[in-house]
Amino acid sequence: MPRKVLEELQDLSRRALVSPVTFSLLFAFALAASIVAVTGGNPLAAGEEMFTGAVTGSGLRNTLGRAIPIVGMALAVSVAFRSGIINLGGEGQMVIGGLAGTIVAIYVPGPGFLIVPLAMFTGAVVGALWALLPAYGQTRLQLPILITSLLLNYVARAITGFLVRFPLADVSVTLATTRQVPETTRMPKMPLFGGVSLSLILVILMVVGLWLVYSRTVMGYETQMAGFNMRSARYGGIDVEQRTVQVMMVAGAIGGLIGTHLIIGEALRFIDGELVLSGFAWTGLLVSLLAVNRPIPIFVTGLFFSGLQIGGLAMQRNAGVSWRLSQVLQAVVIVAVACRLVIRRRDRRPSQPVDAETAGVGEV
Amino acid sequence: MTFELELRGITKRYPGVLANDAVDLAVHPAEIHAIVGENGAGKTTLMSLLYGLFPPDEGEIFIRGEPVRFDSALDAIAAGLGMVHQSFKLFPTLNVADNVVFRQEPTRRGLIDRAAGAARVKDLAERYGLAVDPEAAVEDLPVGVLQRVEILKALYRDAQVLILDEPTAVLTPQERDQLFEVIRRLREAGRTILFITHKLGEVMAISDRVTVLRRGRAVAHLTTSETDPAEITMHMTGRAVDLDRRAPEHQSDQVVLEVGNLTVLGGHGRPVVEEADFEVRSGEIVGIAGVAGNGQSELIEALCGLRETDAGTVTLSGRDITHADVTERRRAGLAYIPEDRYGVGTTRQASVAANLMMGHHRRPGIQNKGWLDRGAVAALARRLVEVFGIKVASVSGPVETLSGGNLQKVVVSREMEHQTPLLIAEQPTRGLDIGAIEFVHGQLIEYRDRGGAVLLVSAELSEILALSTRILVMFEGHIVACLDPRKVAEPEIGLYMTGSHLENQVA
Structure with a gap:
């Protein structure tokens, strides 16, 4: 048995070495280092600050904290992508679910241990209902989810903007915002690394849960097969339309949960436009793509991206290198992975008759 | 020299x-x-x-x-x-x-x-x-x-x-x-x-x-x-094979599939299948011959629920399934070996086991309250691999590495395993080698002998002749002939397939 484990570890490390991700990371860091060097900075010092900033002291707490929305939104994207549904409405689902959850946390009276779960639940339900719109648009009216889900982001933003400006406005401040979430109904923090939100547990549960769904359940099997090959799934008797609706609801629910967490666990006020500016939905999309939509790699990649962002702030503070460099890093990693994947696919493609024929016609 | x-x-x-x-x-x-x-x-x-x-x-x-x-x-x-x-x-x-x-x-x-x-x-x-x-x-x-x-x-x-x-x-x-x-x-x-x-x-x-x-x-x-x-x-x-086995008589009165005046419209509202009218009884193989593109694919898709029916009725074991979806049709007792084994019959990114369980994955025993029994899935896959002689390194390996013949065996074994009253086999041996063809033919005959009804579409006339109890010929969306394979020769079927019999009538 230990021998088998050893062999598997060897195999894993071998695959990690040739993996496009490894290559992309090395490439991205080399590029970032040379940018720092060329602009007169010290790449080693910057790198050190970035690393220590991300994993030591309050940095670790912040990295874990920021990983919650990044991983969460990546999971929301991944469930849709894995079923072949291009849901770009994560942002809208997060915003509208987040406001719904916030309203519960602010206005519904009751003890925290009841109201906090109720707020999260409400956020999830409203996010899911919001996601139903593009889902039914596709299954009933043949409107592509890709377009409708994206456009509904603006609608969601406009609706929440109106609500926090008028009916829900906190008139005591000059911002367009709700009242503050009362102390009793905030998401509790765990006594871990100086206070990480309890939502981290929720995210970990979702990672494990989705992994179980995909590897062990009929629903996971059907959605995945539909994502691979919709014609084949339909032929095999899978109700692709019904699955589309379910998957969109799950994606919307996760979005709503994360939106609610971001207010009752972090910002404490729903300020118009703030959730959108955070860009978590889009960072999550990149993380999901990078992790090929699989839950456990998403968790690792999400932590990494979170660390990059938090570390980048520390680097700016302590080494005088702009935190935007971490955004550059993030972008280069993605481009490099994409390139590497395309190149690998080309290598594998059998190149027999097509090449021969075109070459053959060419020269004679 | x-x-x-x-x-x-x-x-x-x-x-x-x-x-x-x-x-x-x-x-x-x-x-x-x-x-x-x-x-x-x-x-x-x-x-x-x-x-x-x-x-x-x-x-x-x-x-x-x-x-x-x-x-x-x-x-x-x-x-x-x-x-x-x-x-x-x-x-x-x-x-x-x-x-x-x-x-x-x-x-x-x-x-x-x-x-x-x-x-x-x-x-x-x-x-x-x-x-x-x-x-x-x-x-x-x-x-x-x-x-x-x-x-x-x-x-x-x-x-x-x-x-x-x-x-x-x-x-x-x-x-x-x-x-x-x-x-x-x-x-x-x-x-x-x-x-x-x-x-x-x-x-x-x-x-x-x-x-x-x-x-x-x-x-x-x-x-x-x-x-x-x-x-x-x-x-x-490396061994002797016998391809040419004629169908023995297995007449039965039990109608499994009844197609009544079925019409399917293609692009521009032009009928691609027009008033198709036939039945398939248990214990017989009905062959549909025709040059590709004369409405066979559309007919089969309409029967399987992958295409809208515009007029007419389809009855399976006494149940009207004219407007049922694929899931309902499969439940009503239909299995289908599709023409396109790469795009429809299998999912190339998924494993051999995942492909073999498609359609079986909701069966009690394979799943329990929505949870897949992975042991049962593996057992099903291994059994089909063994019984049908599918050459794979491992059932958890990707299906895309299989050769055409082995891929077809995946599809055939899976659909046979449903043991439905009706099996629709569309070009079941296209591109296969002799050994694999012999195998698939043997399976179709066994299916028939167990009392199954088989609807076979093939561009290969010899296949139709060797297996069918009755032969229907399609030309430009119409069923232009219903022939007895024991009383008809290949050239005559060829005439119907190319519509030449129509010219003769006009002349």
Whole structure:
């Protein structure tokens, strides 16, 4: 048995070495280092600050904290992508679910241990209902989810903007915002690394849960097969339309949960436009793509991206290198992975008759 | 006597596979030489090596006694080889002449002389009896003519040796006969033809000599006039097989599938299936013959719920399923082996097991309250792999690495396993080798003998004749004939398939 484990570890490390991700990371860091060097900075010092900033002291707490929305939104994207549904409405689902959850946390009276779960639940339900719109648009009216889900982001933003400006406005401040979430109904923090939100547990549960769904359940099997090959799934008797609706609801629910967490666990006020500016939905999309939509790699990649962002702030503070460099890093990693994947696919493609024929016609 | 072409000890290794193992091949000038073998026997690899697509690991190639080394297909073409691939490589929007002269256009004062090109192509076509209009746009031409264009391309480049890779796979019987006529004329004109196939009837009809490949080795060099199909089959498979078994009588009154005046509209509201009216009883195989594209696919899709029905009724075991979806139809007792095993029948990214469980995954035992029993899934997969002899390294491996025959076995075994009253089999043996064809046929017959009703669609007339209890012929969306296979000959079915019986009626 230990021998088998050893062999598997060897195999894993071998695959990690040739993996496009490894290559992309090395490439991205080399590029970032040379940018720092060329602009007169010290790449080693910057790198050190970035690393220590991300994993030591309050940095670790912040990295874990920021990983919650990044991983969460990546999971929301991944469930849709894995079923072949291009849901770009994560942002809208997060915003509208987040406001719904916030309203519960602010206005519904009751003890925290009841109201906090109720707020999260409400956020999830409203996010899911919001996601139903593009889902039914596709299954009933043949409107592509890709377009409708994206456009509904603006609608969601406009609706929440109106609500926090008028009916829900906190008139005591000059911002367009709700009242503050009362102390009793905030998401509790765990006594871990100086206070990480309890939502981290929720995210970990979702990672494990989705992994179980995909590897062990009929629903996971059907959605995945539909994502691979919709014609084949339909032929095999899978109700692709019904699955589309379910998957969109799950994606919307996760979005709503994360939106609610971001207010009752972090910002404490729903300020118009703030959730959108955070860009978590889009960072999550990149993380999901990078992790090929699989839950456990998403968790690792999400932590990494979170660390990059938090570390980048520390680097700016302590080494005088702009935190935007971490955004550059993030972008280069993605481009490099994409390139590497395309190149690998080309290598594998059998190149027999097509090449021969075109070459053959060419020269004679 | 010098050989036109000679291969000596050609060996090609792939990781884990010996694709060609010391293959010898000698071809006389002006000879039609058939290369036969089951799929995976190494035919395509051998031809690719000959055509310079990649170098052999060992061995030598001689052309007219001279040793040659091809670094690319260009070298092979320069040495007088021409290849007609299975899939054609033509520009659909250009006309025939432009396609043929492409990159070798005759010029006048530096400009392309299209008239001269067309004249040369016309001349070439007439000389070899290739009925082609040089001015016709390629996109308007039927498959049989496209193949002639490909042959013209090779002749235009003055190929002395023509390699035809499974040339009859896409042809109707009539087109096939015309092709054979052309091939014979080419031989008379002194050209040498390498004819790759796995159809024995063609080998006997057209070739002078035969080389049989099995598992990468040339196991027999035969002269056609001194051999027979049984001997060739023995060499191909290493054992004797019996393909031609007629259906015994199994009449039953129990109607399983009843199709009443079914009409399916295609694009532009034109009917692609019009008033199809037939039934399939338990214990019989009903064959639907027809040239591809005469409404068979649309009929089957409508029966399986993958396409809208515009008029008429479909009844399965007494239940009206005219407007039911796929899931309901499958539950009502229908299994379906689709024509397109790559795009529809299987999911290439998924594992062998995931593909084998498709449609079974909601069965109690396989799942319990939505949780898959992974042990049961693996057991199901392993059982099907074993019973149907699917060659896989592991059931958790990806299905995309399987050969065509094994992939088809995945589909066939899975659909058979449903044990439904009705099985629809669409082109179930297309592209399979003899061993696999024999296997699939055996399974269909067993299904019938267990009291199942089988609806079989095939472009392969011999298959229809060998298996069917009754034969329906489709032409332009209509079922134009219902025939008894014991009282009908292949040419007669061919007439119905091409609509010629209609012309006779008019005349």
